[in-house]
Amino acid sequence: MSILIKDVLHNNHITDVFIDSKKFSQIAPNIKALADITINGKNKAILPAFYNMHTHAAMNLLKGVSDDKELFDWLQKDIWPREEKLDSEMVYHGTRLAILEMIKSGTVGFFDMYGQQSAIIKAADEMGVRAGVTAVAIDLFDPAETKTHIETIENFFSDFTTPSPSRIFKALSAHAVYTVSRTLFNFVTETIEKYDTLLNIHACETQKEVDDCYKYKNCSPIELLDKHRLIGPKTVLAHSIFLSDKDIDIILRNGATVCTNPASNLKLASGIFSLQKLLDKGVKVTLGTDGSASNNSVNMITEMKFCSLLAKIKTMDPKAGKAEDVFKLATQNGAETMGFDAGVIAEGKLADCILVDLNSPLMVPNYNIISNMVYSADSSVVDTVICNGKVLMQNRHVEGEDEIIATAKEIAKKLA
Numbered sequence: 001m002s003i004l005i006k007d008v009l010h011n012n013h014i015t016d017v018f019i020d021s022k023k024f025s026q027i028a029p030n031i032k033a034l035a036d037i038t039i040n041g042k043n044k045a046i047l048p049a050f051y052n053m054h055t056h057a058a059m060n061l062l063k064g065v066s067d068d069k070e071l072f073d074w075l076q077k078d079i080w081p082r083e084e085k086l087d088s089e090m091v092y093h094g095t096r097l098a099i100l101e102m103i104k105s106g107t108v109g110f111f112d113m114y115g116q117q118s119a120i121i122k123a124a125d126e127m128g129v130r131a132g133v134t135a136v137a138i139d140l141f142d143p144a145e146t147k148t149h150i151e152t153i154e155n156f157f158s159d160f161t162t163p164s165p166s167r168i169f170k171a172l173s174a175h176a177v178y179t180v181s182r183t184l185f186n187f188v189t190e191t192i193e194k195y196d197t198l199l200n201i202h203a204c205e206t207q208k209e210v211d212d213c214y215k216y217k218n219c220s221p222i223e224l225l226d227k228h229r230l231i232g233p234k235t236v237l238a239h240s241i242f243l244s245d246k247d248i249d250i251i252l253r254n255g256a257t258v259c260t261n262p263a264s265n266l267k268l269a270s271g272i273f274s275l276q277k278l279l280d281k282g283v284k285v286t287l288g289t290d291g292s293a294s295n296n297s298v299n300m301i302t303e304m305k306f307c308s309l310l311a312k313i314k315t316m317d318p319k320a321g322k323a324e325d326v327f328k329l330a331t332q333n334g335a336e337t338m339g340f341d342a343g344v345i346a347e348g349k350l351a352d353c354i355l356v357d358l359n360s361p362l363m364v365p366n367y368n369i370i371s372n373m374v375y376s377a378d379s380s381v382v383d384t385v386i387c388n389g390k391v392l393m394q395n396r397h398v399e400g401e402d403e404i405i406a407t408a409k410e411i412a413k414k415l416a
């Protein structure tokens with residue numbers, strides 16, 4: 001499959017872009033190559049696509065089912081009881097709904113934390129996106145659950161065949177220090193060391209989580225995870241709002257990645273992430289939406305604006321959270337963390353990109369396209385989405401979208 005994009009804006013110049021064998025093979029004016037698909041890029045710009053580095057995709061089915069509550073109350077009373085009803089088919093349809101929203105807002109990859117992983121892999125495979133699909137360790141300190149989770153995780157890594165190894169990979173999640181026992185954490189450590197896999201974990205999301213960790217373990221969540229050898233170069237720490245200077249040193253020393261989730265943190269009144277401080281110290285930061293029950297969307301364009309604006313108010317400094325820095329978190333840093341040679345538009349890189357509509361009023365005038373994307377745009381400016389050299393959306397149409405929406409509406413009735 002080859003794609004030729006004609007006369008598209010790239011780095012302030014009009015050029016052609018030729019995609020072949022899943023990569024950007026040539027970026028130059030007047031390319032004469034024959035292509036399977038030719039796209040007219042006039043009045044469009046080519047930009048990197050987005051990678052949502054912390055989400056619970058299938059929770060898209062739960063958006064709006066319960067809002068405006070305190071985190072632990074919300075989880076225990078409204079979310080976890082409904083999640084017990086979710087079978088594999090529901091997770092499949094919920095994940096498809098999330099992926100549809102992601103594609104429509106320019107996202108081509110997501111790092112997920114959810115159960116029913118075969119359903120998630122199937123949805124991501126069929127819809128053509130990249131995904132890190134994780135087995136989830138969460139036992140709530142119940143020994144029977146510990147045993148079940150160890151078996152489930154072992155099965156996930158040993159028995160599971162991944163249908164699209166180039167786009168979809170298996171990884172591991174540990175929910176949080178307040179939901180995972182010492183025995184299960186020890187097993188998580190063994191597993192990530194054995195399989196050399198990415199680890200996704202909620203850490204320092206609320207002040208209560210940090211206070212309780214000091215109360216029961218006499219250390220911070222980051223220090224506790226470090227004792228378990230779980231802060232490493234393949235660790236992605238979601239939220240990470242309440243980090244001490246010692247925590248930041250541990251994260252830096254071990255090369256771990258942090259994923260900020262601004263809208264979810266605002267909605268649950270968790271706190272404000274110290275973006276500029278972490279960037280200044282050299283911590284690798286990525287961006288994610290968290291699940292749609294707490295966001296209530298998986299739109300990375302909206303998330304970039306929250307991310308930038310919160311960095312400014314956190315420091316009372318308008319120079320904090322610069323548009324270019326935030327755009328990089330959402331694109332290049334995400335792709336790199338997922339292990340894909342993508343996230344920038346350059347020859348030889350994997351062909352993940354979006355074409356944005358320069359005739360949208362949100363993109364006019366176009367003095368600085370990154371400024372427009374972070375501060376002005378919404379998902380309506382995304383016209384075309386390409387992942388791994390394949391068109392996933394063109395003229396804002398995604399194949400099969402009507403059926404995805406209709407099925408999700410039916411399934412949601414069972415969760416009200």
Ligand SMILES: [Zn+2]
Binds near residue numbers: 202238291
């Ligand atoms: Zn989360």
